[in-house]
Amino acid sequence: MTDAPAVWSAGQPLAGWLRLSARGVWLIRDAAVEHPALRAHLNRHYFRDAAGCYCVQNGAQVVYVRLDYAPYALHVTADGALIAHTDQPAGAARAAYLDEAGALTLLTALGAGRVDEASLAYFADRVCDAAGRPADAAALAELMAGGAAPALFLDLPTGCVPIERCLAARLPALCGFVRDPGRAYANA
Numbered sequence: 001m002t003d004a005p006a007v008w009s010a011g012q013p014l015a016g017w018l019r020l021s022a023r024g025v026w027l028i029r030d031a032a033v034e035h036p037a038l039r040a041h042l043n044r045h046y047f048r049d050a051a052g053c054y055c056v057q058n059g060a061q062v063v064y065v066r067l068d069y070a071p072y073a074l075h076v077t078a079d080g081a082l083i084a085h086t087d088q089p090a091g092a093a094r095a096a097y098l099d100e101a102g103a104l105t106l107l108t109a110l111g112a113g114r115v116d117e118a119s120l121a122y123f124a125d126r127v128c129d130a131a132g133r134p135a136d137a138a139a140l141a142e143l144m145a146g147g148a149a150p151a152l153f154l155d156l157p158t159g160c161v162p163i164e165r166c167l168a169a170r171l172p173a174l175c176g177f178v179r180d181p182g183r184a185y186a187n188a
Contacts, residue, residue: 015064015181018042018056022103022114024073024085043086048111052172053181064181069168070105071177072113076122080157084110092158097166097174102144105171106161112175126155127163 019027026033026042033039045057046065054065073085082090091109098104104115104123115123127135130151142149143165153160172179 014061016066018063019066020054020068020071020073020085022069022073023116043088046086048177051178052176053178066181067177067179069103069179070112070114070171070175072108072111073116074106074108074113074119075116076119080122082106082108082113084113093154093156093161096154096161096163097171098140098143098163099166099168099171100144100146101168102140103168105166105175107175112171112177123154128153128155128160 017028019030021027026039033042041058042056046054047057048054048071049062054067054071056063056065072090074082074090075085077083082093084090088110090106090113093106093108095107096104097107104120105112106115124140127140129135129139130153132155135150135152139149139152143152143163146165149165152163154163166174
């Protein structure tokens, strides 16, 4: 008997190898992908399947991606545009979700994306109440805690978007994606 590596047939899906961190960093077997050409390949061939799983097409092979948080990591450019970790424009925010730890996720035409820490100040400056007045930190803290916070909104150039509280664990069901496709796909 030899300890030969497992062989997969062309077209057989793989799972358990590729991961996307909450900050939009690609990891293969928990090691960050450093090579720019490989990152560009992963970004270019990243897609969502009909079941809400995110994958990378690598030739005939489909590799399922385990998501640490959301399918995209979003940042704001100097002109206020939302860009995903894949360098794709995300489009306008259609919904905003704040979790119990203060992570902000936006639902865009591209999909659900967690706003990176560097861009949070941009959004914090745009939180307002129903009358358009700037919201205070206490109202945001109350919303994160699940208390009786007043209605809060993000006042964005593309329009006001209500901010809803959503536990991190509930985000995939609410936004229609699968965080961990699991090894079941490897046996498909």
